[in-house]
Amino acid sequence: MTLKKYDGLQSEIFVPITPKPVWAPVTKPLKEMNIAIATAAGVHLKSDKRFNLAGDTTYREIPWDTPSDELMVSHGGYDNSDVNKDINCMFPIDRLRELKDAGFIRGLAPIEYGFMGGGGDIEAFTDSTGPEIAQKLKAEDVDGVIMTAG
Amino acid sequence: MQRAIESVGIPTILIAALPPVVRQNGSPRAVAPRVPMGANAGEPNNVEMQTGIVKDTLKQFEVLDSPGKIVPLPYEYLAKI
Numbered sequence: 001m002t003l004k005k006y007d008g009l010q011s012e013i014f015v016p017i018t019p020k021p022v023w024a025p026v027t028k029p030l031k032e033m034n035i036a037i038a039t040a041a042g043v044h045l046k047s048d049k050r051f052n053l054a055g056d057t058t059y060r061e062i063p064w065d066t067p068s069d070e071l072m073v074s075h076g077g078y079d080n081s082d083v084n085k086d087i088n089c090m091f092p093i094d095r096l097r098e099l100k101d102a103g104f105i106r107g108l109a110p111i112e113y114g115f116m117g118g119g120g121d122i123e124a125f126t127d128s129t130g131p132e133i134a135q136k137l138k139a140e141d142v143d144g145v146i147m148t149a150g
Numbered sequence: 151m152q153r154a155i156e157s158v159g160i161p162t163i164l165i166a167a168l169p170p171v172v173r174q175n176g177s178p179r180a181v182a183p184r185v186p187m188g189a190n191a192g193e194p195n196n197v198e199m200q201t202g203i204v205k206d207t208l209k210q211f212e213v214l215d216s217p218g219k220i221v222p223l224p225y226e227y228l229a230k231i
Contacts, residue, residue, distance in 0.1 A: 038152075083194075085194040088191060095200045146163055
């Protein structure tokens, strides 16, 4: 039996394609690593501009030593009630500071990053917001990033 | 975002509440405690659970050796809605 082939034929139904793997190897033990947080949960300083809940590709910088009660969330894509009670639900800054003090990790990056995930302009995230945050993390000699999203 | 950071040579790990979405989007490293979206790092004010999740997540930096794995974590938080 032979199968008929039609070049360029594709489904009319959108089929998401999982992108090719990316992989940066870990080069040092955990206790020598400087860790940063990057979260899609819409975390920012209370004194910062809120995210536009209808879609926002900007990001906010959060100094590592910010007291957790000076942080808040603006995000239109998930139930904020848990994170309003305790920011550590999505932004475990207090837990990481404790782990730094305990010597579990070497330290925290000077700046952590908050943005509003959950869709929006994916192209802008992929082409500009993502690479911009990545370059800043690289400039700060970050060894690993812990993220909350999805 | 995770992929952008990984692309400049910095290893990343994601705490996910929705592992199928994370798999679809090509996350290089992820863990999945049994939590609702919005409490990925654990129940509010439950320091013990949050510490456990964060420590177990970071430990995977020294364990995982290839992309695309999503490691289940043995913590459960059911939000009362």
